[in-house]
Amino acid sequence: DQQVKQNSPSLSVQEGRISILNCDYTNSMFDYFLWYKKYPAEGPTFLISISSIKDKNEDGRFTVFLNKSAKHLSLHIVPSQPGDSAVYFCAASGFVGNSGYALNFGKGTSLLVTP
Amino acid sequence: DAGITQSPRHKVTETGTPVTLRCHQTENHRYMYWYRQDPGHGLRLIHYSYGVKDTDKGEVSDGYSVSRSKTEDFLLTLESATSSQTSVYFCAISGTSGPEGFRTDTQYFGPGTRLTVL
Numbered sequence: 001d002q003q004v005k006q007n008s009p010s011l012s013v014q015e016g017r018i019s020i021l022n023c024d025y026t027n028s029m030f031d032y033f034l035w036y037k038k039y040p041a042e043g044p045t046f047l048i049s050i051s052s053i054k055d056k057n058e059d060g061r062f063t064v065f066l067n068k069s070a071k072h073l074s075l076h077i078v079p080s081q082p083g084d085s086a087v088y089f090c091a092a093s094g095f096v097g098n099s100g101y102a103l104n105f106g107k108g109t110s111l112l113v114t115p
Numbered sequence: 116d117a118g119i120t121q122s123p124r125h126k127v128t129e130t131g132t133p134v135t136l137r138c139h140q141t142e143n144h145r146y147m148y149w150y151r152q153d154p155g156h157g158l159r160l161i162h163y164s165y166g167v168k169d170t171d172k173g174e175v176s177d178g179y180s181v182s183r184s185k186t187e188d189f190l191l192t193l194e195s196a197t198s199s200q201t202s203v204y205f206c207a208i209s210g211t212s213g214p215e216g217f218r219t220d221t222q223y224f225g226p227g228t229r230l231t232v233l
Contacts, residue, residue, distance in 0.1 A: 004157075032220045043119075043205055043224035044158070089157060093220040101209075101220050102148065102173060105157040 003027045004092050006106035013113050019077040021109050023090030026071065030092035034103065035064060035075045038087045047088075048075070080113045087111070118142050119225035121206050127231045134193040136228050138206030140186075145210040147189040148173075148222060149181060151202040158205065164189055196232040204228045 005024045013019045021035075031052040036044035050057040050064045050073065057064050063076045077084055087110045091103040118141035128134050138147060146165055150158040160173030162181040170181050178200060180192045193200055207222040 034221060036224075041227075043226045046221055046223060049221060101146075102160050102163060103158075103220070103222055105150075105159070107155060107157040 001026075002107075003030075003094075004090055004104045004106040006088075006090050006109050008109050009107070010110040010112070013080045013111065015082055015113055015115050016079045019075075019080045019084065019111055019113065021075040021077075021088050021090075021111065023073050023075075023106055024071055025073075025092050025104075027092070027094060027104075028071070030094050030104070032093040032101075033064070033066060033073050034091045034093070035062075036089040036091060037084075038089060038108070044089060077111075080111075082113050082115060085111055085113050119206060119208055119223060121204075121225040121228050123228060124226065125229045127233065128196055129233050130197055131195050134196050134230065134232075136191045136204055136206075136230070138189045138191070138225060140189075140208050142208060142223075143186060144208040145186075146208060146222075147183065148207040148209075149179070149189065149191045150205045150207065151175065152205060152227075153202050161191065161204075193230075196230075198232050200230065201232045202230060204230060 003026050034049040035047040037047045038044045048059050048062050048064050050066050066073045087108045089108045090106040093101050120139045122137045148163040149161040152158050159175045164170045164183040182190045205227050206225040209222040
């Protein structure tokens with residue numbers, strides 16, 4: 001059962017505008033959330049994260065917002081650039097098995113930034 | 116970038132043959148993971164390791180085994196490959212050589228291995 005959901009498989013945004021990628025989760029035990037960016041034929045690259053004790057984290061053009069009551073987080077990219085075109089994965093951290101934390105990933109959203 | 120390499124980067128094999136994928140890290144990180152990525156599924160955890168000789172199952176572990184005899188190497192083995200195991204496999208690492216119980220959730224990924232089972 002998918003515990004992390006990205007309901008938009010794709011998103012197209014004009015260069016210079018804001019890109020908003022959304023993510024929902026179902027497990028209230030998740031307390032650390034991450035966004036990864038992935039280009040074709042490469043591994044996912046860590047982008048930004050947020051702990052559940054915060055509601056916002058900013059890093060340059062990237063801001064992640066967390067709404068714990070709604071179990072929802074979003075990634076804002078401002079301004080969007082053509083190089084931001086990639087697949088973005090939302091992930092939530094949960095404890096697994098013996099003293100380990102594993103990431104639960106959404107299915108990804110493919111962002112296309114057009115000139 | 117984290118020092119993670121995967122080998123081979125591409126492999127084509129036949130159903131029923133054994134396959135071993137290798138993940139090597141130079142970061143001395145405690146935790147290592149194997150994921151597979153398939154269209155429509157995102158990344159799914161196969162197995163993970165929380166130390167040398169310490170491994171555990173993930174979400175999709177059936178048909179896979181792992182071994183970790185050294186901190187830097189984590190091997191994923193398909194004992195008898197099937198077509199359903201055609202996928203892109205990613206290794207990831209997290210953590211440092213810090214104190215016991217230190218939580219380190221951010222994972223860093225290798226470049227991936229594309230495996231095709233005919």
